[in-house]
Amino acid sequence: MPTGKGTDVLDVLIVGAGISGVGAAYHLRTRCPGKKVAVFEALDSFGGTWKVHTYPGIRSDSDLYTFGYRDKPWTGPPIATADEILAYMGEFIEENDLGPLIHYNHKITKAAWSSEDKLWTVTYETPDGAHTVQTRFMWMCQGYYDLDKGYTPDWDGMDDFKGEIVHPQNWPDDIDLSGKKVLVIGSGATAATLVPNIADQCEHVTLLQRSPTYFVPGRNVNELADELRRLEIDEDWIHTIIRKKVLVDQHEFTQRAKDESESVKDELLAGVQAFLGEDFDMSHFTPHYRPWQQRIAFVPDGDIFQGIASGKASIVTDHIDRFVPEGIRLTSGDVLEADVIITATGFNLKFLGNIPFEVDGKPVAWNDQLTWRGMMIEDVPNMLFVFGYFRASWTLRVDLLGDFMVRLLKHMDEVGAVEVCPKVPAGVQAKERLSWMNPDDFNPGYLKRGEHLMPKRADHPEWQHTQDYWHEKDDLPEIDLGGDVFEYSDAQGHTIDTHKADAA
Incomplete structure (x- = not known):
């Protein structure tokens, strides 16, 4: 992997090679072939939870026709064993030549954004020591719980x-x-x-x-x-x-x-x-x-x-x-x-793998900041994260966010932007900051135990994770990438008026 400042910079670093990270790699590999992409996985193979859990009978509790990827047919029983899911993922990786993108035993220990350089500097550990890599965009795909120790x-x-x-x-x-x-x-x-x-x-x-x-x-x-x-x-x-x-x-x-x-x-x-x-x-x-x-x-x-x-x-x-x-x-x-x-x-909830993030030297306190649609965070540039659905298969949102990510990267190239950051409008800033999920709607123990780790939401459809696939499947593809919520800037730090850029 590239190391050190000024060397071969990545366009997108995907973190995690579970169901989310492999799906994310597929979207970028097949639809943004000119982008330099890498996947960092802390474990020694792909699969995430399906690799870690080995207890007798381990199986999905979602049907594989929706838990499987949109672009790879599932041909087995609706509820599948871990071995069947791993075999399916292995086929998906091989069929789409994703293997060269995935780097195992790469555990990220820090991510720091520089507004001057317009880059993330990511520190990671491998069996031979600590290294750094720079990337323009981070796509966090680790899932939402601690794979090291259950609760x-x-x-x-x-x-x-x-x-x-x-x-x-x-x-x-x-x-x-x-x-x-x-x-x-x-x-x-x-x-x-x-x-x-x-x-x-x-x-x-x-x-x-x-x-x-x-x-x-x-x-x-x-x-x-x-x-x-x-x-x-x-x-x-x-x-x-x-x-x-x-x-x-x-x-x-x-x-x-x-x-x-x-x-x-x-x-x-x-x-x-x-x-x-x-x-x-x-x-x-x-x-x-x-x-x-x-x-x-x-x-x-x-x-x-x-x-x-x-x-x-x-x-x-x-x-x-x-x-x-x-x-x-x-x-x-x-x-x-x-x-x-x-x-x-149960398990212990994690947000973004508990990796310490900094923006211009200041630590990011996720629990103090609002989430934009449950996939970006206010004032955190060039970072998208995958958090799926509780009442529908997780992978459904991986594919929806894959569509969004591809569209966003292409839009940034078209308008000459190297940085994008969601900005909270004044009207939303004035609203009360609420817990990640409404407990009257969804209240499992792991979420209540880990609420202090999660970003906040506002009583506004854009500044929360709706958990509603049936709404998002129509809404997310229609997001106006030139809308006021996005603040874009070029390599010199100049703000780009995307309304004018779109008109041109």
């Missing part, structure tokens, strides 16, 4: 437990669960995945949850896609048709979750009860919040419910009083005995 609460008495405590994000290769009593703490997609995938190994597995989660059980097939394949329809057509249908179905379901929350709640619970029987205590699967205030995970073939119905697994809803030598004592006074305790209790 485990600090419960009383954890040191007293005589068995093994494991977090799924740091799954040991040599763990042996055979014949053991296993206790899984959690209620989300990870817990629901783990329980049925280890039940046959254990003497018994118990799922302990503080509060329930909504699930959607169903067959891991897409019948329309299979029928179209039976009719020998081209896979590109199938991908487009199924992708559109899934998106329409998701949009309608999301809207119903707001407008008809009680009906949707009844439908979700009925789907679970169909596996567990009429006599099962459904309080274990009845959350205190309305559907879609937190993620709803799809459970392929209802596998966790089948495990509970068969007796291989059980579920307990209670609060933890403390760990004891033989397991966990609950606030009810009951003790759950265990040889192994798995804390499927």
